[in-house]
Amino acid sequence: xxxxxxxxxxxxxxxLPKVDSAVxxxxxxxxxxxxxxxxxxxxxxxxxxKLSVPVETVQHGxxxxxxxxxxxxxxxxxxxxxLDSVLVLGFGEELNQILLQLYLQHHAQIxxxxxxxxxxxxxxxxxxxxxxxxxxxxxxRQQVVPMVTMRLLLxxxxxxxxxxxxxxxxxxxxxxxxxxxEAALATMKSxxxxxxxxxxx
Amino acid sequence: xxxxxQLVDMQWKLGMAVSSDTCRSxxxxxxxxxxxxxxxSGQICQRSFEMTIPQFQNFHKQFKEMAxxxx
Numbered sequence: 001x002x003x004x005x006x007x008x009x010x011x012x013x014x015x016l017p018k019v020d021s022a023v024x025x026x027x028x029x030x031x032x033x034x035x036x037x038x039x040x041x042x043x044x045x046x047x048x049x050k051l052s053v054p055v056e057t058v059q060h061g062x063x064x065x066x067x068x069x070x071x072x073x074x075x076x077x078x079x080x081x082x083l084d085s086v087l088v089l090g091f092g093e094e095l096n097q098i099l100l101q102l103y104l105q106h107h108a109q110i111x112x113x114x115x116x117x118x119x120x121x122x123x124x125x126x127x128x129x130x131x132x133x134x135x136x137x138x139x140x141r142q143q144v145v146p147m148v149t150m151r152l153l154l155x156x157x158x159x160x161x162x163x164x165x166x167x168x169x170x171x172x173x174x175x176x177x178x179x180x181x182e183a184a185l186a187t188m189k190s191x192x193x194x195x196x197x198x199x200x201x
Numbered sequence: 202x203x204x205x206x207q208l209v210d211m212q213w214k215l216g217m218a219v220s221s222d223t224c225r226s227x228x229x230x231x232x233x234x235x236x237x238x239x240x241x242s243g244q245i246c247q248r249s250f251e252m253t254i255p256q257f258q259n260f261h262k263q264f265k266e267m268a269x270x271x272x
Contacts, residue, residue, distance in 0.1 A: 130221040132231075137214045147216070 001077055003068075003085035010089060012064030015057050017091050021098055023051070027058075028102045031066035035113050065102075072103050073110035122157030148174050204241035211236050232257040 005013075016024055030043055041055070044062070048055040072082055082103055086096050127150060134145040152165045169177070187193055211234060218229040235249040252260060 128222050130227075131219045132216045133219055134214055134216045135230075138212050 001075055002081055003071055003075075003077065005068075005085070005088065009064055009067060012060035013068065013089055015053075015061040016065070017095055019051060021094060023047075024095065024098050025102075027062050027065055028069075028098075031062050031069060032106060032110075034062065034066050035070070035110060065099075068099070069103060069106065069110055070114065073107040074114060076107070076111075079104065120157070122154035122163060124152070125155040125162065126153040127151070128153070146171050206238045206240045206246075209237045209239045209245060230254050 016027070019027075026047070030039070030047075033039070039062075044055050044059045048058045051058065068086075072085075077085070079100065082100055083096060086099055091099075129151075130149045132147045132149055134143055134147055136143060148169050148171065150167045150169070152167060154163045154165070155161075157163065213235070214233045216231055216233065218227045218231060220227055231251050231253055233249060233251045235247060237245055237247055239245050
């Protein structure tokens with residue numbers, strides 16, 4: 001599959017052949033850091049000063065490079081298709097090879113970062129539990145009631161950070177919960193599920 | 202009047218923590234309180250929290266002091 005680059009994108013990338021390969025390599029590194037951790041205007045300003053170009057040009061160059069890498073990684077395009085897609089930019093052979101190497105070395109890592117992006121629901125992080133025996137309450141004294149208190153620790157879910165929920169249950173409800181979850185796990189081994197997983201791979 | 206929530210109900214429980222995921226053999230009594238609070242909007246929300254016995258004794262002492270001041 002070939003990537004189709006927009007005119008704006010091509011224009012942003014047109015800055016790359018005007019600098020030497022070491023700088024392109026450096027831009028590649030900045031672009032990958034951008035994916036991992038975001039970016040700061042200081043990085044762009046420093047590079048713009050050294051190259052005597054406006055900050056916007058550097059920013060567009062790095063962002064264009066990052067977009068090229070993420071789109072290529074997203075579709076898992078082959079080496080040949082990558083080179084053909086980049087050919088349309090009219091760069092020299094050396095620059096094309098640098099871009100290809102950047103792609104080949106980092107596409108697995110980029111895919112792993114991209115896979116973590118759409119996390120809308122909070123995800124399981126940890127479950128802490130405690131077995132309690134309730135001995136008395138305001139309406140009733142001299143009790144012996146076993147209770148399980150749990151703290152479900154979650155991560156993500158738009159809030160970004162950690163959240164937790166405290167829950168309480170009696171032992172028989174807990175047993176029911178356990179058997180329901182085990183039944184859910186068991187459906188992964190059903191012939192229907194196996195057929196689907198086989199067909200996806 | 203400030204628009205502050207009002208305490209509507211307080212339930213308590215006394216329990217003994219027997220075992221947990223970090224410590225299989227506990228012997229730790231605690232008091233848990235469940236407060237029902239009416240927010241200025243009228244909506245009732247619940248807040249619950251736990252105290253160890255020493256914490257509860259301190260809690261109790263605070264209320265005794267409040268009661269003494271009001272006499």
